[in-house]
Amino acid sequence: MMGNSFRDPFFRAKLESEVARTPQLTAAIEDKCLTCHAPMARTQALNNGTGSYSLSQAETTVFASDGVSCTLCHQIQKDGLGNDSSFSGNYNIGEERKMFGPYKQVFVNPMINHVDYLPTYGEQVDQPGFCATCHTLFTPIVAEDGHIIGEFPEQTPYLEWLNSSYASSENYRSCQDCHMPRIDERVKISNRPPWYQETQSPFWKHHFTGGNVFILEMLKNNRQRLGSPVPEALFEKTIERTEGRLNQEAAEISVVRVKRDNNRLQVDVRVTNQTGHKFPTGFPSRRAWLHLEATDYQKRQIFESGRYTPVGEIVSLDSTYEPHHTIIDSADQVQIYQSIMGDESGKMTGTLLRAATYLKDNRLPPAGYQRSGPMSSQTGIKGKAATDMNFNVVDNQEGSGTDIVTYDFDLKDARLPLTIRAQLLYQSSSPWFLKNLFKDDTPAVSRFKEMYAAGDNRPMVVDQITYELSD
Numbered sequence: 001m002m003g004n005s006f007r008d009p010f011f012r013a014k015l016e017s018e019v020a021r022t023p024q025l026t027a028a029i030e031d032k033c034l035t036c037h038a039p040m041a042r043t044q045a046l047n048n049g050t051g052s053y054s055l056s057q058a059e060t061t062v063f064a065s066d067g068v069s070c071t072l073c074h075q076i077q078k079d080g081l082g083n084d085s086s087f088s089g090n091y092n093i094g095e096e097r098k099m100f101g102p103y104k105q106v107f108v109n110p111m112i113n114h115v116d117y118l119p120t121y122g123e124q125v126d127q128p129g130f131c132a133t134c135h136t137l138f139t140p141i142v143a144e145d146g147h148i149i150g151e152f153p154e155q156t157p158y159l160e161w162l163n164s165s166y167a168s169s170e171n172y173r174s175c176q177d178c179h180m181p182r183i184d185e186r187v188k189i190s191n192r193p194p195w196y197q198e199t200q201s202p203f204w205k206h207h208f209t210g211g212n213v214f215i216l217e218m219l220k221n222n223r224q225r226l227g228s229p230v231p232e233a234l235f236e237k238t239i240e241r242t243e244g245r246l247n248q249e250a251a252e253i254s255v256v257r258v259k260r261d262n263n264r265l266q267v268d269v270r271v272t273n274q275t276g277h278k279f280p281t282g283f284p285s286r287r288a289w290l291h292l293e294a295t296d297y298q299k300r301q302i303f304e305s306g307r308y309t310p311v312g313e314i315v316s317l318d319s320t321y322e323p324h325h326t327i328i329d330s331a332d333q334v335q336i337y338q339s340i341m342g343d344e345s346g347k348m349t350g351t352l353l354r355a356a357t358y359l360k361d362n363r364l365p366p367a368g369y370q371r372s373g374p375m376s377s378q379t380g381i382k383g384k385a386a387t388d389m390n391f392n393v394v395d396n397q398e399g400s401g402t403d404i405v406t407y408d409f410d411l412k413d414a415r416l417p418l419t420i421r422a423q424l425l426y427q428s429s430s431p432w433f434l435k436n437l438f439k440d441d442t443p444a445v446s447r448f449k450e451m452y453a454a455g456d457n458r459p460m461v462v463d464q465i466t467y468e469l470s471d
C-alpha cells in the first residue's frame with residue numbers, strides 16, 4: 001500500500017473531492033496530501049525551489065508514482081522524531097546523501113559508486129517516531145465560512161500506541177516489530193560485488209501489512225489503467241499476507257456468558273483488540289462490526305444483528321450513524337466499531353477538511369490504554385462508548401482493550417439445541433464514506449466509482465465462533 005500511495009485510486013478520488021469542496025484552498029490541499037502520498041516527488045520539487053507542490057506536477061513524474069519509497073524512508077533524519085513538530089508529514093530529509101539503516105558495520109563502496117549514497121547507521125529507523133511522521137495526521141479545520149479554526153486529529157496510531165502497554169519497557173513492541181517481520185539468522189543482504197560474502201543480522205522484511213485488502217484487489221485488477229508495473233502475483237502475495245494478518249493478529253472474539261431466563265436468552269460477546277493501536281486503525285473510512293445469528297434445532301433463524309448485503313452494506317442502520325451499544329435487544333441494532341467525524345456545528349461529515357470533532361469513536365483501544373494516559377486528549381473515546389462500563393474495562397481495571405456486547409433476545413419457543421454464530425467483520429472502505437465521496441463529480445471520483453462498481457466490498461472475516469446451547 002505504501003508503494004502505491006500515489007497511484008491509489010481511492011486517495012486520488014478523495015484528493016479531488018476535497019479540492020472540489022474547498023476550492024479556495026486548492027494549492028494548500030494538494031501540497032499537504034502529496035507530502036505523505038507522494039513524498040519523494042514533493043521533497044525533490046521543494047528542494048529544486050518549488051514553493052508548494054501540485055497534483056499536476058506530481059502527475060508527470062515517476063518519483064510521485066513510486067509513493068513512499070526506499071530513498072524517502074531511509075533518508076529521514078533522527079532529529080525531532082516523536083515530537084509534535086515532526087507529525088503531519090514533517091519528516092526531515094537530509095541533503096548529505098546519507099541512507100540510514102540499522103547496521104553499524106556496512107560495506108559502503110557499491111552504493112557510493114553506483115548511486116552516490118552513503119549507507120550509514122541511523123538509530124531512528126528502529127524507532128516508532130520514525131513512522132509517526134506520516135502516521136500522525138492533524139488536518140486544518142475549515143469552518144463553513146472558509147476560515148481555518150483549528151486542527152483535527154485525523155489519524156493517530158502513534159499517539160494511541162504511546163498510550164498502550166506496547167510502549168512500556170516490559171511489553172515493548174514497536175511499529176517495526178509488528179509490521180516488519182524479523183529474521184534473526186544472518187542474512188546476505190547484497191549480491192554486489194559478486195565476491196562479497198558478509199552477512200547481517202537481524203533482517204527486517206518490508207511487508208508493512210495492514211488491513212486494506214479491498215484497495216489491494218483494486219490495484220491488482222486495474223494494473224494497466226493505473227500504470228502499475230507490479231506483477232499480479234506480487235499483489236496476490238500481499239493480499240494473502242494482509243488476510244492472514246487480519247484473521248490471525250488483529251482482534252478476536254469469544255462468548256463469555258450465556259444465560260437463559262424462560263424465553264429470553266442473553267449472550268455476552270467479548271471483542272479483544274490485539275493490535276498496537278486502535279482497531280480499526282487509521283483512516284476514518286475503516287469500520288469493524290459484529291454479526292451475530294442464532295438458529296434453532298432446525299436451522300430456523302431466531303435472531304440476527306449485523307447482516308450485510310452483497311455490496312457490503314449493513315442492513316437496518318440508523319439514518320445518520322449507528323451509535324455504540326452496550327446491549328443489543330433488537331434486530332435493527334448492530335455494534336459497529338468506527339470513528340464518525342463531525343463538523344464545527346456537530347453535523348456528521350465525510351469531508352476531511354470540515355472535520356472538527358468525533359461524534360463517535362468506539363474503535364477498540366489497544367491493551368493498556370488509559371483515559372488519562374499520554375496524548376489521550378487527542379485519541380479519546382467518543383460517544384456512548386465513553387459511558388459503557390465494560391468498554392476497555394475489566395474488573396474495574398482500565399486498559400483491557402476489550403468490549404463486551406450483550407445480546408438479549410426472545411427465544412420465541414425455539415427448540416434446542418440452539419446455534420449461535422458470531423463474526424467480527426472488517427471493511428476498509430465503508431459504504432457511507434464512499435457514498436459521501438461519490439457526490440462529487442471529478443475525473444478521479446468517476447474512475448474510482450467504476451473500479452468500485454467492479455470490485456467486491458464485502459467485509460473480511462477477522463474472527464468467528466460458533467456456540468451450541470443444548471440445555
Ligand code: HEC
Nearest residue numbers: 068069070073074101102125126176189202203204205206
Ligand atoms: C516505510 C519506510 C521504509 C521504506 C519505504 C523502505 N524501508 Fe528499508 N527499512 C525501514 C526500516 C524501518 C528498517 C529497519 C527496521 C528496524 O531497524 O527496526 C529498514 C531496513 C532496511 C535494510 C536493512 C536490511 C533489512 O531489511 O532489515 C535495507 C537494506 C533496506 N531497508 C532497504 C530498503 C529498500 C531497498 C527499500 C525500497 C525497495 C526500502 N528499504 C524501503 C524502512 C523502510
Ligand code: HEC
Nearest residue numbers: 131135158161173174175178210211212249250275276281
Ligand atoms: C502489537 C502489534 C502492533 C503494533 C505495535 C503496531 N501495529 Fe499497526 N497493526 C497491527 C495489526 C495486527 C494490524 C492489522 C489490523 C488493522 O488493519 O487494523 C495493524 C494495522 C496498521 C495499519 C493499517 C490500517 C489500515 O487501515 O489498513 C497501520 C497504518 C498501522 N498498523 C500503523 C502502525 C504504526 C504507525 C505503529 C507504531 C506507532 C503500529 N502500527 C504498531 C499490529 C500492530
Ligand code: HEC
Nearest residue numbers: 001005008036037039068131134175179208209210211212
Ligand atoms: C513518508 C510517509 C510515511 C512513512 C515515513 C511511513 N508511512 Fe506507512 N503509509 C504512508 C501512507 C501515505 C500510507 C497509505 C497508502 C494508501 O493507503 O494509499 C501508509 C500505509 C501504511 C500501512 C497500511 C497498509 C494497509 O494494508 O492498509 C502500514 C501498515 C504502514 N503504512 C506502516 C508503516 C510503518 C510501520 C512505518 C514506519 C516503519 C511507516 N508506515 C512509515 C506513509 C508513510
Ligand code: HEC
Nearest residue numbers: 010011014015032033036088089134135137215281282283
Ligand atoms: C501525514 C501524512 C498524510 C497526509 C498529509 C495525508 N495522508 Fe492520506 N493517508 C496517510 C496514511 C498513513 C494513510 C493510511 C492509513 C491507514 O491505512 O489507515 C492514509 C490513507 C488515506 C486514504 C485511504 C486510502 C485507502 O486506500 O484506503 C485516503 C482516501 C487518503 N489518505 C486521502 C488523503 C487526502 C485527500 C489527503 C489531503 C487532504 C491526505 N490523505 C493527506 C497519510 C497522510
